[in-house]
Structures are given as C-alpha cells and as structure tokens.
Amino acid sequence: MNLDLDKIKAFKELLAEPKRVVILSHTNPDGDAIGSSLALSQVLQKQGHTVNCILPNRFPYYLKWMPCSDQLIIHAQDKLGITESVIAAAEVVICADMSSLARLESLTEIIATNTTAKRVLIDHHLNPSSEFDLVFSFPESSSTAYLVYEILKAAYGCQVLDQTIASLLYVGMITDTGNFAFSNINPDLFRAAADLLETGIDVPEIYNKVYNSFTEGRARLFGYVINRKMKTLLKGTVAYMSLTEDEMRRFWFQQGDSEGFVNYPLSIKKVKMSAMFSEQQGGFIRVSLRSHGNVDVNTFARRYFNGGGHHNAAGGKSFMTMEQTIAHYIASVEEYHNEGLV
Numbered sequence: 001m002n003l004d005l006d007k008i009k010a011f012k013e014l015l016a017e018p019k020r021v022v023i024l025s026h027t028n029p030d031g032d033a034i035g036s037s038l039a040l041s042q043v044l045q046k047q048g049h050t051v052n053c054i055l056p057n058r059f060p061y062y063l064k065w066m067p068c069s070d071q072l073i074i075h076a077q078d079k080l081g082i083t084e085s086v087i088a089a090a091e092v093v094i095c096a097d098m099s100s101l102a103r104l105e106s107l108t109e110i111i112a113t114n115t116t117a118k119r120v121l122i123d124h125h126l127n128p129s130s131e132f133d134l135v136f137s138f139p140e141s142s143s144t145a146y147l148v149y150e151i152l153k154a155a156y157g158c159q160v161l162d163q164t165i166a167s168l169l170y171v172g173m174i175t176d177t178g179n180f181a182f183s184n185i186n187p188d189l190f191r192a193a194a195d196l197l198e199t200g201i202d203v204p205e206i207y208n209k210v211y212n213s214f215t216e217g218r219a220r221l222f223g224y225v226i227n228r229k230m231k232t233l234l235k236g237t238v239a240y241m242s243l244t245e246d247e248m249r250r251f252w253f254q255q256g257d258s259e260g261f262v263n264y265p266l267s268i269k270k271v272k273m274s275a276m277f278s279e280q281q282g283g284f285i286r287v288s289l290r291s292h293g294n295v296d297v298n299t300f301a302r303r304y305f306n307g308g309g310h311h312n313a314a315g316g317k318s319f320m321t322m323e324q325t326i327a328h329y330i331a332s333v334e335e336y337h338n339e340g341l342v
C-alpha cells in the first residue's frame with residue numbers, strides 16, 4: 001500500500017501529546033466498522049489518549065463478543081447526552097469505515113455543529129467527501145481494518161499489535177473479504193493477516209464467533225427469504241429479495257439477522273447482481289446491493305438509491321413503499337441493462 005509518509009507524520013504529530021479523541025463509524029455497523037474503530041482506540045488509549053468510540057445505532061448481537069465492545073457508545077441508546085458532551089470536548093475526531101459525515105445519520109448534525117476538532121478520515125469507500133482535515137482514503141483496500149493495520153505499522157511499528165488489537169483487525173479483514181475469498185484480496189492482505197496471527201490469535205475461534213453464532217430464528221428466516229421471497233430478472237441473472245417488518249417479527253428478528261442474506265443469490269452460477277430490501281424502523285427501506293465482476297453496484301446505488309459503497313458491495317435507501325421500491329428496482333435494472341452495465 002502506498003501510504004503518504006507526510007500524512008503518517010501529520011497523524012503522529014496530531015497525536016504526539018495525549019488528546020481527547022472520538023472515533024466514529026457508520027450506521028448499521030459491521031465487523032469492519034467495529035473492529036477498525038476499537039483497534040485504533042486500543043492503540044491510542046495505550047499511548048495515553050482519552051478515546052471514546054461512538055456508533056449511531058446498535059451493532060448486531062453476534063458481534064458482542066468482540067474485545068472491548070462494551071466500550072462502544074451507541075448514540076441511539078444514549079439518553080444522558082454523553083455523545084454530545086464527548087464530541088464537544090473532543091480535540092480529534094477520527095471517522096473510520098465511512099466516506100462522508102452523512103453516513104452518521106443522527107450524529108451528522110452534532111458533528112457539524114458541536115465540535116471544531118481536527119477531522120481525520122480512515123476509509124476504503126469510493127468517493128470520500130471533502131469534510132476532513134487529514135484523509136487516508138484507499139478504495140482499493142479490502143477493509144478499513146487492513147488500512148488501519150498499515151497506518152499503525154507505518155506510524156508505530158508492528159509492536160503495537162497485541163492479541164486484542166490483532167483479533168479486532170482480523171474480524172474487520174474477514175468480514176469485508178468473505179473470509180479472504182472476495183476479489184478485493186491481495187498478497188499484502190495475507191502478509192498483514194500473518195502479522196496478526198503472529199500475536200497468537202485463535203483463527204478458528206474467531207471464525208466460529210463471526211459466522212456460526214446466529215439464532216435459530218435467523219436460520220429459519222433465511223430459509224423463508226430464499227425459498228419464498230427471492231425473485232429473478234433478466235433470465236435469472238439478476239436477483240432481489242425483500243423483507244417487511246411483519247415478516248421479521250414472525251421470525252423473532254433481532255438486529256443484524258438479515259446481514260449477509262444479500263450475498264446468497266450470488267452463489268447461483270448465473271446471478272451477477274443481487275439486492276435485498278428490508279423495512280427499517282423510521283419508515284424507510286434499506287437497500288443492500290452485491291455483484292460479481294464488472295457489474296458496478298456503487299454506481300447503481302448512487303444513481304438509483306441515493307447511496308454508494310464499493311464496486312461489488314453497495315447500499316442505499318428508499319422512502320417509497322416496498323411495492324414502489326421493487327418496481328423502481330426492476331425499472332432501474334432494465335435501464336442499467338439497456339446501457340450494457342448488467
């Protein structure tokens with residue numbers, strides 16, 4: 001990875017003295033958002049900084065085992081206004097695994113108005129916004145966790161990695177690469193993983209905690225969605241699924257239960273693009289998109305669902321009804337197809 005050494009120097013200078021640091025990550029946080037935030041937090045705390053990690057909303061129950069996750073402040077559940085006061089007191093704000101403040105949703109306004117702290121971006125999404133003072137933006141990096149690893153190594157050397165930090169970074173790396181199987185991997189990532197393994201992390205145990213720790217309700221919901229709700233378009237090459245709040249209740253839904261469902265249609269040989277529409281509290285529909293090869297769902301999400309993400313994994317939102325959202329998707333896929341893009 002081609003890290004700009006002047007930026008590493010600026011990062012070290014910014015954090016040369018103990019500071020009050022806030023680390024933020026995106027709404028609907030995943031293993032990479034949490035792993036990279038907490039790993040950074042651990043390193044900075046060890047160096048004497050006062051660090052608070054804040055997330056806009058809850059993270060999935062099956063990631064609660066992650067070391068130090070009890071330190072995460074969840075803004076949506078913060079009735080005491082801790083988020084506001086911590087942000088107001090911050091001298092440095094680091095945004096990890098998100099490309100714009102808009103992805104903080106309920107926190108966006110607070111960051112825009114409550115603080116004059118220096119803003120650092122550490123991220124691997126496309127199209128980073130210009131709201132930051134120091135930017136580490138590497139869309140070619142498979143995860144933010146890998147980028148954090150490279151920054152920490154360049155700034156402080158591999159000796160800052162202990163087993164806790166390595167476990168956190170490893171979770172970020174596997175969750176954003178399908179356990180090192182997606183096309184975003186490269187030899188450097190495996191070398192980084194090797195450094196993490198040197199600390200003695202238990203890889204099979206981490207794998208089981210991340211991938212084999214769901215509820216029975218989730219397994220049954222998954223069966224229902226694939227069997228009853230998966231539809232295909234364009235001769236079976238494009239798939240989509242939907243999930244209403246009513247259906248979620250029928251399967252004792254817990255937040256995070258439908259994560260990963262959108263990937264499954266891509267295991268069908270012909271399918272090159274997949275979408276999942278899920279109703280959310282707050283009256284909108286979350287749109288998740290995945291693709292194979294040169295089908296660009298980042299552009300699709302930006303163009304049709306006011307979203308973004310990566311080339312093969314992106315998301316957005318719809319404020320229409322489920323029927324209208326699906327009709328809009330079908331028409332959009334048609335248009336994309338007519339332009340030769342899917």
Ligand code: 5GP
Nearest residue numbers: 288289306307308309310313314315316317
């Ligand atoms: P997921 O489908 O897992 O929610 O999201 C897939 C990818 O798209 C993630 O990298 C996520 O950050 C990005 N993404 C999801 N929703 C949005 C959105 O509303 N706006 C933008 N810009 N990116 C999104």
Ligand code: MN
Nearest residue numbers: 032097144176
């Ligand atoms: Mn990520």
